[in-house]
Amino acid sequence: MSGNLFEDTDSILSEERIFPPTSEMVAQANITAYMESKGFSDYDSFYKWSLENRFEFWDDMAKKLHWFEPWTNTFEWTNKPFFKWFTGGKLNIVYNCLDRHIQTPTRHKVAFHWEGDDGQTRSLTYEQLYILTNRFARGLQQLGVKKGDRVAIYMPAILEQIVAVLAVARLGAVHTVVFGGFAANSLRDRIIDAEAKVVITADGNYRGGKLIQLKKITDEAVLETPTIEKVLVVKHLGLDISLQEGRDVYWHDLAADIPEDTFVPCEPMDSEDLLFILYTSGSTGKPKGVVHVHGGYAVGAATTTNFVFDLKDEDIYWCTADVGWVTGHSYIIYGPLMNGATSVLFEGVPSYPNPDRWWSVIEKFKVTVLYTSPTGIRGLMRFGEEWPAKHDLSSLRLLGSVGEPINPEAWIWYRHNIGRDELPIMDTWWQTETGSILISPTIIQPLKPGSATRPLPTIEADVVDKNGQSVGLGKGGFLIVRHPWPSQMRTIYGDPARYITYWETLPDVYFAGDAATIDQEGFIRVQGRVDDVIKVSGHRLGSMEIESSLVSHPAVAEVAAIGKPDPVKGEHVKVFVILKNGFEPSPELEKELKLHVRTSVGALAVPDELEFTPSLPKTRSGKIMRRVIRAKELGEPIGDTSTLDG
Ligand code: WTA
Numbered sequence: 001m002s003g004n005l006f007e008d009t010d011s012i013l014s015e016e017r018i019f020p021p022t023s024e025m026v027a028q029a030n031i032t033a034y035m036e037s038k039g040f041s042d043y044d045s046f047y048k049w050s051l052e053n054r055f056e057f058w059d060d061m062a063k064k065l066h067w068f069e070p071w072t073n074t075f076e077w078t079n080k081p082f083f084k085w086f087t088g089g090k091l092n093i094v095y096n097c098l099d100r101h102i103q104t105p106t107r108h109k110v111a112f113h114w115e116g117d118d119g120q121t122r123s124l125t126y127e128q129l130y131i132l133t134n135r136f137a138r139g140l141q142q143l144g145v146k147k148g149d150r151v152a153i154y155m156p157a158i159l160e161q162i163v164a165v166l167a168v169a170r171l172g173a174v175h176t177v178v179f180g181g182f183a184a185n186s187l188r189d190r191i192i193d194a195e196a197k198v199v200i201t202a203d204g205n206y207r208g209g210k211l212i213q214l215k216k217i218t219d220e221a222v223l224e225t226p227t228i229e230k231v232l233v234v235k236h237l238g239l240d241i242s243l244q245e246g247r248d249v250y251w252h253d254l255a256a257d258i259p260e261d262t263f264v265p266c267e268p269m270d271s272e273d274l275l276f277i278l279y280t281s282g283s284t285g286k287p288k289g290v291v292h293v294h295g296g297y298a299v300g301a302a303t304t305t306n307f308v309f310d311l312k313d314e315d316i317y318w319c320t321a322d323v324g325w326v327t328g329h330s331y332i333i334y335g336p337l338m339n340g341a342t343s344v345l346f347e348g349v350p351s352y353p354n355p356d357r358w359w360s361v362i363e364k365f366k367v368t369v370l371y372t373s374p375t376g377i378r379g380l381m382r383f384g385e386e387w388p389a390k391h392d393l394s395s396l397r398l399l400g401s402v403g404e405p406i407n408p409e410a411w412i413w414y415r416h417n418i419g420r421d422e423l424p425i426m427d428t429w430w431q432t433e434t435g436s437i438l439i440s441p442t443i444i445q446p447l448k449p450g451s452a453t454r455p456l457p458t459i460e461a462d463v464v465d466k467n468g469q470s471v472g473l474g475k476g477g478f479l480i481v482r483h484p485w486p487s488q489m490r491t492i493y494g495d496p497a498r499y500i501t502y503w504e505t506l507p508d509v510y511f512a513g514d515a516a517t518i519d520q521e522g523f524i525r526v527q528g529r530v531d532d533v534i535k536v537s538g539h540r541l542g543s544m545e546i547e548s549s550l551v552s553h554p555a556v557a558e559v560a561a562i563g564k565p566d567p568v569k570g571e572h573v574k575v576f577v578i579l580k581n582g583f584e585p586s587p588e589l590e591k592e593l594k595l596h597v598r599t600s601v602g603a604l605a606v607p608d609e610l611e612f613t614p615s616l617p618k619t620r621s622g623k624i625m626r627r628v629i630r631a632k633e634l635g636e637p638i639g640d641t642s643t644l645d646g
Pocket of ligand 1: 280325326327401402403404405406427428429430431432433452512513514526527528529535538539540
């Protein structure tokens, strides 16, 4: 984000509107029941208590889950910053998602209603999901998957994607889900880094009516991945694909010999055993494999789903994210399943075939809780109020937002047109690294448009300067979190040094990489990244990833990629390209370079703007100054340029 982010505090300081909860919301809230059990009737005093009693709070939360063996220590931090939670405990997150519910009436409840891109639907009860997961786990065992192995999942938003994730974790293997919009190179790099043994994919899928040939892309990726032994393919569309003898197997062929009553016990995992690796972009270098574990992650995801979305037995919950991102892991799969919720899984896009697709899904399934992104809202705002107005959205009772700052205008539109001017909006701040939501209102707290409001219980967030000193109310600075929490990432896979930087950029606090302010009334507003991470439509990209893709093109000598403010996407990518001698700028070359990014990284990384330039500002040591390029581009003050060339 821009260099003068910290000065850009006008809109929050002038944002006076406050939306208090109704007494009915407060009375029925899940968090109210817990607060009362601790003797509190208001959030602020409860929150203060939680800061001083964090282990009691997390013990209480962990006790709500099923453990094969209880933990002996709630928290251990002997080898800073490699902390551990619930040590000595044994559990499996999947037991908490499925097996536990099979023993209760939840068994017959729908776990997922699925709607495909083309409008077909299919639902699975908890029992059906349990049966499928057991069979899938047996299939994976037959392919040689065992505890600790890494399995890549490159699939569309279909029910088998959920089954695949749960089956891998059931066996104690480690999943690494790769977003289905990434290109072959991106899939290949993630498989190589995780040393995955098996990749699970589908023949292909449609998104917004566009065919994506997942198996073909997988074939290309695994040409260069020495660790992949098997490719397991789910037939989704019935495309004519080729299967490589001895390596590739269709799920339905494998399943033919696996009986319905197959039972594969959940592997008892240590709290600190790996659950998944999820790759995300950093400010430098290649994407990093964020590691999460069974114990703390389960406790964090289950707790926040329960308190923030306030789920009740009769709710129909829909998170519009993709399982390929962390929001899909925590708030499509694990959090809702641990809470025994009924969810919607949607394969399509918001505007296909018409810009009321989402609203029709809400009407069809009578969705009560909707969790979506600012980009989704802004994108649909453009088409006008008449689209949501065509649908009966009266089932909704709570709204959520995630992934990027939501501007007050979009917040108000969301509340007015989707929330009939009465529904609360949970603006949830968190990251792949945090595992679950850290800053967000709950249904019992006052709201302010554009603000994630306050930290959740036990989370001590602050805004500080470059020396780690609190900047005070109304001033901009770096967002930090002062103490570890259970669902925090444990390391960066294969690169612990990169993990340590999160806790050492400023001594002993977690450095989030975001700029933020806290206003006079204590409302936090997160403004965006302070590093070279670009949030395009809420998708996290690194400047370096786009630059490395472009410099691999024969015409390109040097590149700088920056994020520019975008009225719909939040940010879009602009690249500045220096061509090699002998190449001339042309509209054809521009097209070719954009296509190059699409085929090497993925459609989500394609720059909206590309400018050919003869030179780029550099430091004396030759490093391209993205900060300066961005400031110039946005017409902002350039700041200190004393280390620049000439
Ligand atoms: C941004 C997504 C403002 C932020 C869950 C963060 C937000 C990055 C919000 C993490 C929010 C997420 N308000 N900004 N409510 N939620 N962000 O890892 O910049 O894909 O650092 O995780 O998204 O992105 P990630």
